[in-house]
Amino acid sequence: MLQFFPGSCKLGEMTTSHRPYHHGNLREALLRAAEAALVNGGVQSISLRELSRELGVSHTSPRRHFAGKQALLDALAIRGFERFDQALSRAAKDSGRDFQNRLTKLTRAYVSFALKYPALLGLMFEAKHRPDAPRELLEASEKAFGHAPAAFTAGQADGEVVAGDPGRLSLVIFAAMQGLIALSTKGKVKGIPVDTLVGEIIERIILGLRPRS
Amino acid sequence: MLQFFPGSCKLGEMTTSHRPYHHGNLREALLRAAEAALVNGGVQSISLRELSRELGVSHTSPRRHFAGKQALLDALAIRGFERFDQALSRAAKDSGRDFQNRLTKLTRAYVSFALKYPALLGLMFEAKHRPDAPRELLEASEKAFGHAPAAFTAGQADGEVVAGDPGRLSLVIFAAMQGLIALSTKGKVKGIPVDTLVGEIIERIILGLRPRS
DNA sequence: ACCTGAACACCGTTCAAGT
DNA sequence: ACCTGAACACCGTTCAAGT
Numbered sequence: 001m002l003q004f005f006p007g008s009c010k011l012g013e014m015t016t017s018h019r020p021y022h023h024g025n026l027r028e029a030l031l032r033a034a035e036a037a038l039v040n041g042g043v044q045s046i047s048l049r050e051l052s053r054e055l056g057v058s059h060t061s062p063r064r065h066f067a068g069k070q071a072l073l074d075a076l077a078i079r080g081f082e083r084f085d086q087a088l089s090r091a092a093k094d095s096g097r098d099f100q101n102r103l104t105k106l107t108r109a110y111v112s113f114a115l116k117y118p119a120l121l122g123l124m125f126e127a128k129h130r131p132d133a134p135r136e137l138l139e140a141s142e143k144a145f146g147h148a149p150a151a152f153t154a155g156q157a158d159g160e161v162v163a164g165d166p167g168r169l170s171l172v173i174f175a176a177m178q179g180l181i182a183l184s185t186k187g188k189v190k191g192i193p194v195d196t197l198v199g200e201i202i203e204r205i206i207l208g209l210r211p212r213s
Numbered sequence: 214m215l216q217f218f219p220g221s222c223k224l225g226e227m228t229t230s231h232r233p234y235h236h237g238n239l240r241e242a243l244l245r246a247a248e249a250a251l252v253n254g255g256v257q258s259i260s261l262r263e264l265s266r267e268l269g270v271s272h273t274s275p276r277r278h279f280a281g282k283q284a285l286l287d288a289l290a291i292r293g294f295e296r297f298d299q300a301l302s303r304a305a306k307d308s309g310r311d312f313q314n315r316l317t318k319l320t321r322a323y324v325s326f327a328l329k330y331p332a333l334l335g336l337m338f339e340a341k342h343r344p345d346a347p348r349e350l351l352e353a354s355e356k357a358f359g360h361a362p363a364a365f366t367a368g369q370a371d372g373e374v375v376a377g378d379p380g381r382l383s384l385v386i387f388a389a390m391q392g393l394i395a396l397s398t399k400g401k402v403k404g405i406p407v408d409t410l411v412g413e414i415i416e417r418i419i420l421g422l423r424p425r426s
Numbered sequence: 427a428c429c430t431g432a433a434c435a436c437c438g439t440t441c442a443a444g445t
Numbered sequence: 446a447c448c449t450g451a452a453c454a455c456c457g458t459t460c461a462a463g464t
Contacts, residue, residue, distance in 0.1 A: 026447090026448095047438085048439095057449095058448060060450085168410070176388045204421035208417035260455085276458080281457075
């Protein structure tokens with residue numbers, strides 16, 4: 001499954017041979033192929049040799065772009081966190097200032113991401129929890145996970161949420177969603193669509209977060 | 214690291230050779246060695262050949278006890294669910310009838326298990342979510358996850374919990390805990406001990422579960 | 427029954443060599 | 446710079462053979 005990458009051949013770098021010496025953008029191609037393998041057969045199915053074969057390149061070529069297999073997996077995770085951050089940014093932007101609405105939008109974006117890229121999300125968490133996770137990965141993760149606390153800060157300003165550290169309060173909702181996703185298989189838990197459960201859980205938790213009148 | 218297993222040599226099965234032909238209880242030994250490897254280096258580090266080497270047995274011997282590597286991992290997961298179920302059973306038994314207390318005990322047992330056997334819990338979930346997971350594994354999982362719904366049923370009878378399907382309501386708390394564990398590394402989230410967070414989250418969620426007066 | 431050794435088709439990683 | 450082929454030390458799985 002060969003693919004074209006827009007702008008992968010820089011000006012003046014065209015080669016005349018039928019099988020070009022340079023792949024053009026091997027790094028990008030490897031990441032795409034690796035994600036495809038991840039989706040199809042899980043992390044276990046990602047093999048540098050197999051990826052190289054698919055891309056018509058020697059099995060040692062990936063070494064030019066990634067220090068090893070783990071480095072490729074980390075790069076995949078970083079891209080995942082960036083994509084995750086974009087999805088949450090959009091959700092936060094599209095929602096109004098109303099706390100419950102904003103939290104619901106944010107949460108649905110989270111769950112939607114998890115259902116769209118389950119294997120990738122698993123890889124992301126695994127990578128993040130590795131003791132020698134690279135700094136860039138941790139930064140990307142922290143950026144993405146900063147959206148919920150921001151919503152809680154706004155909610156407190158509007159008197160919709162009890163006082164307390166926003167990061168700590170938002171943990172409740174994020175943890176619940178993360179767990180719901182972990183417990184679910186293919187968008188359902190015990191036959192109930194996750195989307196339905198999301199609404200229920202948010203309502204329950206928000207009731208617990210409201211200031212006591 | 215050789216170990217003795219009580220009762221591993223059945224009566225009359227003793228062999229006189231220095232290096233016995235029969236291992237005695239290879240299945241059990243493999244499972245123990247596999248769990249040790251899991252704890253030390255993760256699922257990736259479990260190798261049938263390496264385990265065989267450790268146990269002084271040929272690398273094809275595991276085949277007599279497990280259909281393949283996946284079967285060994287599944288067996289490990291089933292044992293994990295059984296151990297998990299025992300821990301939750303004990304917690305439910307030791308707690309009184311008070312809903313919040315019982316739920317807290319149950320939840321702490323869950324979190325405690327997760328912190329004690331993080332790699333095993335990961336393996337358990339992974340195994341459970343595999344499309345071709347064996348029936349025995351799913352049964353063990355369902356048994357362990359039945360304790361929380363039971364607590365909710367009791368809570369409803371005492372007027373402590375809103376009406377609704379217990380399994381569905383308990384999902385909130387189980388999901389939150391599962392997620393908290395997933396987000397945490399080594400018992401802490403952002404430097405805050407998970408044990409502290411458990412109490413906070415349970416309180417918040419229980420407020421949301423109380424019937425509106 | 428239970429275990430073995432050789433064989434097969436894979437891995438990731440290293441390294442001297444090529445353009 | 447970027448890529449290659451051979452080599453090394455591993456895998457899981459299969460299979461005919463041994464006791």
